[in-house]
Amino acid sequence: MAVNRKSRSMGISQKSLKSMRRSIPRYPTGNYHPNKENVESRHRNARTLKWSAWLGWQMESNWADPFLFMVYSVAKPIAASLILVVMYSIIAAIGGGPDIGLFHYMFVSNAFFMYVGQVLFGVAQIVHDDREHFQTMKYIYISPSNYFSYMIGRSVSKMVITTFAVIITMAFGVFLLNVPLNIFTINWLLFMAVMVIGIFCIMAFGLALAGLSFLTAKHQGGMNEGIAGLFYLFCGVVFPVSILPSWGMSFAKILPITYWLELVRRTLNLGVGMDSTLSGASTAYCMAILCLSTLIFSIVALAIFKVGDTVARQKGLIDMTTAY
Amino acid sequence: MARYAVEVKNLNRTFTTKAVRGKSKKEIVKALNDVNLTINEGELFGLLGPNGAGKTTLIKILCTLLLPSSGEARVLGHDVHKDTNAIRQKINMVSGGETSGYGLLTVRENIWLFSQLYGIPSKEANRRIDMLMKELKLEHKKNSKVRTLSTGLRQKANMVRGFMTDPALIFLDEPTLGLDVNASRLIRDFIKNWIREKPSRTVLLTTHYMVEADELCDRVAIINDGRVLACDTPDNLKKLIHQDSVLKLEIRQVDNVTAFENIAGVRNFTHSNDMASGITRLKFILDDEAIVADIVAAVPKSGSKILSVQKTEPTLEDVFVALVGRGLTNHEV
Numbered sequence: 001m002a003v004n005r006k007s008r009s010m011g012i013s014q015k016s017l018k019s020m021r022r023s024i025p026r027y028p029t030g031n032y033h034p035n036k037e038n039v040e041s042r043h044r045n046a047r048t049l050k051w052s053a054w055l056g057w058q059m060e061s062n063w064a065d066p067f068l069f070m071v072y073s074v075a076k077p078i079a080a081s082l083i084l085v086v087m088y089s090i091i092a093a094i095g096g097g098p099d100i101g102l103f104h105y106m107f108v109s110n111a112f113f114m115y116v117g118q119v120l121f122g123v124a125q126i127v128h129d130d131r132e133h134f135q136t137m138k139y140i141y142i143s144p145s146n147y148f149s150y151m152i153g154r155s156v157s158k159m160v161i162t163t164f165a166v167i168i169t170m171a172f173g174v175f176l177l178n179v180p181l182n183i184f185t186i187n188w189l190l191f192m193a194v195m196v197i198g199i200f201c202i203m204a205f206g207l208a209l210a211g212l213s214f215l216t217a218k219h220q221g222g223m224n225e226g227i228a229g230l231f232y233l234f235c236g237v238v239f240p241v242s243i244l245p246s247w248g249m250s251f252a253k254i255l256p257i258t259y260w261l262e263l264v265r266r267t268l269n270l271g272v273g274m275d276s277t278l279s280g281a282s283t284a285y286c287m288a289i290l291c292l293s294t295l296i297f298s299i300v301a302l303a304i305f306k307v308g309d310t311v312a313r314q315k316g317l318i319d320m321t322t323a324y
Numbered sequence: 325m326a327r328y329a330v331e332v333k334n335l336n337r338t339f340t341t342k343a344v345r346g347k348s349k350k351e352i353v354k355a356l357n358d359v360n361l362t363i364n365e366g367e368l369f370g371l372l373g374p375n376g377a378g379k380t381t382l383i384k385i386l387c388t389l390l391l392p393s394s395g396e397a398r399v400l401g402h403d404v405h406k407d408t409n410a411i412r413q414k415i416n417m418v419s420g421g422e423t424s425g426y427g428l429l430t431v432r433e434n435i436w437l438f439s440q441l442y443g444i445p446s447k448e449a450n451r452r453i454d455m456l457m458k459e460l461k462l463e464h465k466k467n468s469k470v471r472t473l474s475t476g477l478r479q480k481a482n483m484v485r486g487f488m489t490d491p492a493l494i495f496l497d498e499p500t501l502g503l504d505v506n507a508s509r510l511i512r513d514f515i516k517n518w519i520r521e522k523p524s525r526t527v528l529l530t531t532h533y534m535v536e537a538d539e540l541c542d543r544v545a546i547i548n549d550g551r552v553l554a555c556d557t558p559d560n561l562k563k564l565i566h567q568d569s570v571l572k573l574e575i576r577q578v579d580n581v582t583a584f585e586n587i588a589g590v591r592n593f594t595h596s597n598d599m600a601s602g603i604t605r606l607k608f609i610l611d612d613e614a615i616v617a618d619i620v621a622a623v624p625k626s627g628s629k630i631l632s633v634q635k636t637e638p639t640l641e642d643v644f645v646a647l648v649g650r651g652l653t654n655h656e657v
Contacts, residue, residue: 059426136426
């Protein structure tokens with residue numbers, strides 16, 4: 001009653017107060033919420049998400065002292081950028097001269113492709129690590145928390161670390177390789193929307209691979225790298241999609257990563273116009289296709305995860321340890 | 325009417341092994357064969373059987389890790405196939421003989437993480453973790469990384485993880501496997517105290533340590549080759565062979581024990597060699613004590629000499645031998 005009186009004095013309506021209460025997941029305390037089970041479940045999933053993200057961060061960072069981890073985190077993306085410079089030099093030498101537009105295309109595409117490599121590969125690797133290495137998967141699996149929340153939480157840390165790596169790479173490109181990134185001309189709103197949808201899409205792919213990882217042990221690493229390699233080849237990362245044969249271009253056009261990378265390049269104004277396949281398409285069109293293909297792939301990914309989960313439970317693979 | 329914590333009806337589980345070209349054919353293995361079982365609420369129930377008997381398969385089905393091939397299994401009134409969420413809120417499991425845990429995290433961090441998967445509020449989680457660590461004498465290691473712990477300490481941490489959620493039903497799959505005497509005793513005492521605290525708590529314990537089952541369990545089911553052979557209180561199980569005599573012999577070590585295998589009136593016979601002391605230990609379950617003379621006479625025939633003779637009361641191991649035809653560690657006869 002005291003809360004109600006206070007809310008009235010603050011000018012908040014009873015309806016909006018109820019709505020606010022419903023939106024806050026909290027542990028049940030007495031007769032507060034009519035649907036106790038739902039509240040408990042929401043509360044559990046929120047905690048699972050938070051603490052699995054924390055676990056992911058610990059796993060990524062806790063293997064070395066903070067200074068060494070910082071050095072590694074900076075050195076790794078810079079080393080990857082330097083490899084790219086070598087690759088570009090060879091392409092330029094073979095192609096008869098430097099093409100700075102192609103370099104910018106490659107640089108920005110590769111920088112943002114780190115999300116695909118790290119998040120997609122990382123999400124699927126969680127199943128393998130928890131089951132075979134840490135032998136904790138069965139205990140997580142039989143807990144009442146949603147396994148999905150756990151996986152998403154774990155992948156959040158990978159996403160944060162990759163974001164750091166992408167920023168380092170871009171900074172290295174701007175300051176040492178003369179990549180002409182102007183942060184004042186970027187459409188930040190569009191960029192953020194593109195990033196959210198793109199990362200959502202990559203995580204969905206990761207969950208699909210995680211579903212398949214339930215059923216495999218030895219082949220899991222190869223499968224993850226194979227899928228990431230497929231995207232690397234067909235989505236316009238090291239060369240424009242227009243270089244691909246016609247069947248390759250058709251395949252590239254159904255992959256959301258192709259549209260995501262194109263939109264990233266457009267919002268950052270780097271390497272734009274290098275790819276004739278999508279140069280005629282408007283940004284709105286690319287965005288619409290990205291959203292649609294992400295939606296379709298997410299539904300398929302969810303189905304694959306569910307099927308993988310059920311088959312693993314049927315076959316007794318949830319706590320499989322193969323020592324491969 | 326008694327409420328069942330676990331109710332299993334005609335439960336079957338088969339596994340198909342993969343064929344290896346030129347070496348083995350595809351094979352169907354029956355891990356559980358028409359199992360029927362009920363466990364009352366508040367009971368400490370033991371599943372006793374050798375490796376590969378089906379104990380762990382049954383536990384995996386009951387804790388929703390594995391689906392049955394056919395039959396019905398209900399845990400705390402919920403179907404294992406359909407009501408997994410309802411079951412998972414009320415159960416937990418601890419397996420022995422494994423090295424589970426995130427080695428980079430401390431013991432406390434590991435346990436804390438699992439408390440959050442169950443949505444336990446921070447204050448309550450801290451209270452339970454502290455209490456259980458104290459009871460299991462793990463307090464001094466709470467800030468140590470899991471990777472630095474010995475097998476016994478890891479198992480204690482695993483126990484804290486399992487009991488910290490205060491489950492209505494806990495599955496303990498060989499919880500003292502590979503532990504030293506002191507750690508095993510501590511864990512056994514802890515289990516006994518835990519179930520005494522609340523009458524509604526239920527424990528399903530699998531073990532192949534007969535003494536453990538005898539000491540802890542209200543009722544025991546003996547399982548072999550996926551079948552439940554007997555299920556009763558330890559005392560009632562022992563009464564099954566109470567009319568029989570159990571004779572233990574220690575003789576000078578012999579390699580060939582065929583002289584003892586075909587003596588008429590011997591219901592079951594097991595043997596083990598103690599290489600260090602050069603002794604062979606023989607154990608007979610007899611239909612009639614009159615056969616003792618025949619057994620004693622067979623010793624010199626085998627080229628050995630009697631060192632000691634002892635007639636004992638039946639133990640759960642004797643029941644097991646009588647039902648299964650072999651001991652847990654001995655050769656089949």
